[in-house]
Amino acid sequence: MITETTIAAISTPPGRGGIAIIRMSGKNAFSIAKKVFKSKNSFDSLLSHSITYGKIIDKKKNIIDQVMLVKFVAPKTYTKEDMIEIQCHGGNEVTKKILSLLFSHGATPAQPGQFTKRAFLQGRIDLSQAEAVMDLINAETSKSEKAAILQLEGSTGKKIKEIRQEILDILSHISVSIDYPEYEDDAISIEKTKKTTEQIIIKLKKLVENYETGIIIREGLNVAIYGPPNAGKSTFVNKLAGQEKAIVTHIPGTTRDIIEVHLNIGGYPVNLYDTAGIRKTDDLIEKIGIKKTINAIKNASLSILVIDNSEKITSEIIELLDKATVVVINKIDLDKGDNYIKYLKGKKVIKTSLLNNQGIEEIEQYLLSYIETTGIDIEDIVITNQRHKQLIDQALSALLKITKNSEQFLDLYAIDFHEALEALSQITGESASEDVIANIFRNFCVGK
Amino acid sequence: MKYIAGEYEAIVIGAGHAGCEAALALARLGKKTMLFTLNNDSIANMPCNPSIGGTAKGHLVREIDALGGQMGKIADATLIQSRMLNKAKGPAVHSLRAQIDRRMYQEKMKHVLETQENLDLRQAEVTDILFNEQNEVIGVKTNTNAIYNCKAAIICSGTYLKGKIIIGEISYEGGPDGLFPANKLSDCLKSNGIEIMRFKTGTPSRVNRKSIDFNKMQEQLGDEPIVPFSFETEKLNIKQHSCYLTYTNAKTHEVINNNLHLSPLFSGDIEGTGPRYCPSIEDKVVRFSDKDRHQIFIEPMGLDTEEMYVQGMSSSLPEQVQDEMLHTIKGLEYVKVMRTAYAIEYDCFNPIQLRKTLEFKDYKGLYSAGQSNGSSGYEEAAAQGLIAGINAHLKLDQKESFVLGRDEAYIGVLIDDLVTKGTNEPYRMMTSRSEYRLLLRQDNADKRLTPKGYHLGLISKQRYEKYKEKEHNINMQLKRLKKVVISPKIANDFLIKYGLNPVKSGVTLDALLKRPEITYDTLYEIDSDREKYDIYTEEEIEISCKYEGYIKRQRKQVKQYKKMENFQLPRDLDYQIISGLRIEARQKLNQIKPVSLGQASRISGVSPADINVLIIYFDQVKRKKT
Ligand SMILES: Cc1cc2nc3c(=O)[nH]c(=O)nc-3n(C[C@H](O)[C@H](O)[C@H](O)COP(=O)(O)OP(=O)(O)OC[C@H]3O[C@@H](n4cnc5c(N)ncnc54)[C@H](O)[C@@H]3O)c2cc1C
Ligand SMILES: Nc1nc2c(ncn2[C@@H]2O[C@H](COP(=O)(O)OP(=O)(O)OP(=O)(O)O)[C@@H](O)[C@H]2O)c(=O)[nH]1
């Protein structure tokens, strides 16, 4: 998934003198560069990964600096997007000028780590590499801090931000009620405050529950593939992965252990779990495998049941049917063996012939739209960072005080909300106080 | 021909709310002071709503008063309606708000200035600030080429610098209320290297009372008894006047929507966006299109005038559209407009150029206070004026500066926010800006600040003694409440009467008062021998007892805050050399040169990681030294 904005930033540590490097990445990187960079040969004719000498020119045609420019044509770049590197003569003034010139032509300032984040989302680098790059970006800050930042780029951060926003919303609502008492229409009641708080508490608790059970699941959408033996589950996984990750044979009961495959669907991390086919069996190994299957279904946020179009449906499968969000009816190239439809009410059904590559795109489409509409589910998210855990606990205990509070004054509730907001803001690195004020004016119609 | 017209220790430029407090503080502290204003007939003018106080602003007035300022006293003397807002929302946010007779306020303030010892008041436009080679203030020059020598100058120019009035597509040079703008001073400052910003604000129309049908509106009465602003005002017995509430409706919104293209805000003719808390009516209608009505308050401008202020109807639409809009509103169908709503653009200074004393970092002896620092509001202005005046005085005497912390006063929050974070719209005080609301109440402003005011020399010995007596009484009572145990028999009758569960053993008065349903007043029923005090004392006893838990919690937070504030940073440090900081942080830190780690942490663009880097850096420096 290509991100819309074109980002730019200084990527060399400042104050070191000599050469500074400015990087720009995104859809408009070339069109922007074309406007500010003048060289002997036209910009379009420059080759990818070659270095070119030229001048940076501002909107009034003044020369700002003489620079070396490297053009990187997508997708063979760090971020897999079109990229530009400008090596200029260091010095804060000049570098800043060039950067603001890029901004004035439509680039936006890159957040710390944003290039890496893009590279990561584009599947260019995996998590462990990204960490190494982050180390370089802010070499002086402590390691735990960095791990924390990294984790925030993922779904954990997103979820915490969402919850933080909900707290911010109530707090702003309380603030409006207090700072604009004459606007009675906009006032919030204590009952409503408490109710909303209860909902927030449930969400936060879920986040830390995972921490306590110690289940560390990789970030991403966890999808369990299950069904009767021989239905084509392993084929499913292989086809989506684009390579032979799991053994496929015509023998029922081929897969015994969980096979985990990491995919990137539309820029989102997705973890597929191929499982042992479910059936009654006396085979000890297979039994253990089936147990694992059931666990995998439990831990997944999305479970896909694969059934064989040409087979009869068993009672074991019917039992597990309600765990399925999607049912894949595979082998539609073969004759129908049973009438499944009566069991599948309310389920999303995708008919495939995986062997013939039929229906794979539909599955991918479905997964993408699932992620984009529901977001990556809370069950997938774990708090692994001790500091985050502690801050969430802090927020929780503040929120719990609110639900137990019997005071009749709204203002006294604000203190606990502030504490909760402050704690979560420490995770997300946002400023609590400024945001409350900004939120008030965004969401409420007050003022003379 | 230039000539030397006078010698002063301090000169205050502008007799608005900031200038009046600054000049009075200086003169009262014994400094020979000159106060200039563009027009002697508009001293302490309220170009917008003739009202003082309100949420957070009422707190500011109390604080000004507790430090020995003037605003609260004159407000008490000229108010025509008074209300205590937020009584149902919590003790920390009770806020006094008064409707003021605008002319009377001006006259009373002018008279106080005229009779103040050490203070001269003069109508003249200051065009230049004079500096020596070291960028120290040595005097000012007026439009009549008169030079006044001084060692300190405080600019309190409000919305007058290069003022430009905008009504629909019409615009012209001007100050508020038809007064002249001051067109030269900001050029002089700019040429000296001071960063100027261009801000905008607006005010709704004024209409004639006799053309309003109040029967179609909701009347809003004042509260009785009136609680004064000033701790020194004994009792107020006046006849109160009402305000009125009405609403816009579908028709109003239709008129606005049909004429949006005529608004300079929407066509892009006005560059500066107005403050967010002061949206024009067209802004409200567009941004909150799901709302089918907006509140409109009609408020009197004074006793001897029929002009009424129409709160909620700020607009940048052309005059004829404004009239049409007003006539759609219930009760205003035949209303006669006396002053058209307008917006004003003006020059002000980027406040991050200032120290917490409100002195410019790079210009010795030059201060700025009030709207010229990017704030908005009479109370915000007055508060800054007072602090600038006090600090100019202290500096002239080579004494340590006077800075209030965020834990001590809303004034501290206001100034810290301005000089640390800067602002990109006129800054308005709000209770939500304060972290320690439960400590910064309007009822305890004297406790927080009167001792300081006394030590500065702005509070009389007599008032200080009175304050001490009050404090003594409060502490004594609080102790007594904790000591006196009520037998279950008496307590249970009382508890049941107020719908509460009975107790088995004796219970202290303190514990009873901590129940949400019980007030200090009702407690009298079982504690009738207790001593009777004035309302201020009793209010503070009640709050201190009832909210002891919360207050303790905030005190704890303050301790944390103080740790960061007490971590002092050197003023001459070049942050570029600290390689662990992010670039943005280095630049911001160099620009603001925070005095403490706490201040640094509040700068936008300085992250918690950067603060950690700073801690490590200074730790290293310290270790290297030892
Ligand atoms: C149209 C309008 C709408 C407003 N709306 C609001 C609002 O909604 N809410 C709110 O809280 N506040 C509002 N205000 C702001 C409020 O009026 C000011 O914040 C407050 O009055 C500022 O006080 P001050 O002392 O800083 O300046 P002012 O009260 O503006 O006083 C400035 C003084 O400086 C003098 N002066 C200026 N330049 C010179 C010079 N060169 N030489 C000599 N004297 C000079 C003037 O004569 C005047 O006496 C509004 C103001 C205006 C004009
Ligand atoms: N005709 C047909 N055969 C298919 C299709 N998909 C898979 N198969 C075949 O079905 C057999 C079983 O496939 P697997 O993917 O191993 O099935 P599984 O569900 O993983 O089986 P277990 O691991 O034993 O539970 C293989 O021989 C596949 O080639 C299909 O769409 N059509």
Ligand SMILES: [Mg+2]
């Ligand atoms: Mg298999």
